[in-house]
Amino acid sequence: xxxxxxxxxxxxxxxxxxxxxxxxxxxxxxxxxxxxxxxxxxxxxxxxxxxxxxxxxxxxxxxxxxxxxxxxxxxxxxxxxxxxxxxxxxxxxxxxxxxxxxxxxxxxxxxxxxxxxxxxxxxxxxxxxxxxxxxxxxxxxxxxxxxxxxxxxxxxxxxxxxxxxxxxxxxxxxxxxxxxxxxxxxxxxxxxxxxxxxxxxxxxxxxxxxxxxxxxxxxxxxxxxxxxxxxxxxxxxxxxxxxxxxxxxxxxxxxxxxxxxxxxxxxxxxxxxxxxxxxxxxxxxxxxxxxxxxxxxxxxxxxxxxxxxxxxxxxxxxxxxxxxxxxxxxxxxxxxxxxxxxxxxxxxxxxxxxxxxxxxxxxxxxxxx
Numbered sequence: 001x002x003x004x005x006x007x008x009x010x011x012x013x014x015x016x017x018x019x020x021x022x023x024x025x026x027x028x029x030x031x032x033x034x035x036x037x038x039x040x041x042x043x044x045x046x047x048x049x050x051x052x053x054x055x056x057x058x059x060x061x062x063x064x065x066x067x068x069x070x071x072x073x074x075x076x077x078x079x080x081x082x083x084x085x086x087x088x089x090x091x092x093x094x095x096x097x098x099x100x101x102x103x104x105x106x107x108x109x110x111x112x113x114x115x116x117x118x119x120x121x122x123x124x125x126x127x128x129x130x131x132x133x134x135x136x137x138x139x140x141x142x143x144x145x146x147x148x149x150x151x152x153x154x155x156x157x158x159x160x161x162x163x164x165x166x167x168x169x170x171x172x173x174x175x176x177x178x179x180x181x182x183x184x185x186x187x188x189x190x191x192x193x194x195x196x197x198x199x200x201x202x203x204x205x206x207x208x209x210x211x212x213x214x215x216x217x218x219x220x221x222x223x224x225x226x227x228x229x230x231x232x233x234x235x236x237x238x239x240x241x242x243x244x245x246x247x248x249x250x251x252x253x254x255x256x257x258x259x260x261x262x263x264x265x266x267x268x269x270x271x272x273x274x275x276x277x278x279x280x281x282x283x284x285x286x287x288x289x290x291x292x293x294x295x296x297x298x299x300x301x302x303x304x305x306x307x308x309x310x311x312x313x314x315x316x317x318x319x320x321x322x323x324x325x326x327x328x329x330x331x332x333x334x335x336x337x338x339x340x341x342x343x344x345x346x347x348x349x350x351x352x353x354x355x356x357x358x359x360x361x362x363x364x365x366x367x368x369x
Contacts, residue, residue, distance in 0.1 A: 015045060030320050038332070042332060051074075101129065111310075134348075140159050153241065155253075157172055182339055189223050215227075302326060
């Protein structure tokens with residue numbers, strides 16, 4: 001949730017985060033290293049760390065920044081990327097992922113962070129934390145680097161559910177507005193609905209219906225609806241919140257990350273091509289480092305599950321220490337802002353908005369016969 005804006009300074013009250021230490025493709029070493037980086041940057045973070053106690057205690061004891069700031073909860077089971085969500089829901093009680101979610105459910109921690117299996121994490125989160133009233137399908141929201149003054153756009157859904165009907169897209173818009181308002185401090189966010197073109201006649205039937213519903217709810221929910229937007233607007237300045245279904249959003253996310261990685265690789269090749277290009281890279285070193293930092297997907301790692309009675313941050317499974325630290329930073333900022341409570345209050349207040357927007361006009365007294 002990092003942005004170019006100044007955020008309020010953290011108070012003296014420690015914030016406890018629940019960490020699934022066994023979900024990473026790179027092993028618990030990457031998780032603990034990321035925790036250490038975050039602990040060095042912020043003295044107010046505390047951790048509930050879930051996984052094999054013997055293994056984790058050795059890793060944690062090696063890092064001075066984590067001494068006295070971690071409570072290890074022994075969990076022998078691990079959710080693999082191949083495990084089916086249904087299997088974990090039936091037999092996953094002993095896993096580190098289950099334990100991490102349970103700590104948020106029991107109010108021992110404010111936010112859970114996991115690099116594990118997305119499907120299993122979402123299924124467990126819905127079962128253990130429960131969906132907020134009025135939410136049919138929770139969504140995963142990410143911050144996408146953009147040309148907007150705040151430095152980021154909110155995009156959802158990026159993989160919680162590959163399907164979404166018009167009513168779901170309306171609710172995604174309302175949740176995205178709340179995220180942008182609380183996380184990016186935008187008083188009146190601009191919302192765009194992702195489509196294959198900006199013309200109103202383009203797109204699938206559910207997108208056209210969602211266009212009408214989101215437009216209808218805009219005034220009461222206090223956001224500006226800019227209409228359909230295209231893929232090129234995701235990192236642009238046309239809107240602040242991009243709404244789409246999980247299938248399209250996930251493809252866009254992985255494409256963006258792959259493109260950023262490709263640009264980095266091609267720059268390295270170009271500057272290593274000849275002695276003159278290597279000299280040029282030395283002269284441009286500061287600018288190149290600034291560019292690398294801006295396009296490095298690890299530094300904006302972390303998707304937020306929206307629509308639940310608790311906050312969960314999903315980190316990439318392949319995230320290294322830098323990526324894990326970014327996800328923890330996001331979780332800390334969400335906890336600091338009281339995001340979960342504010343989102344729940346916001347959704348409670350907009351339930352009527354969604355109901356009114358989706359109501360059949362023929363059933364209202366004011367509608368013509």
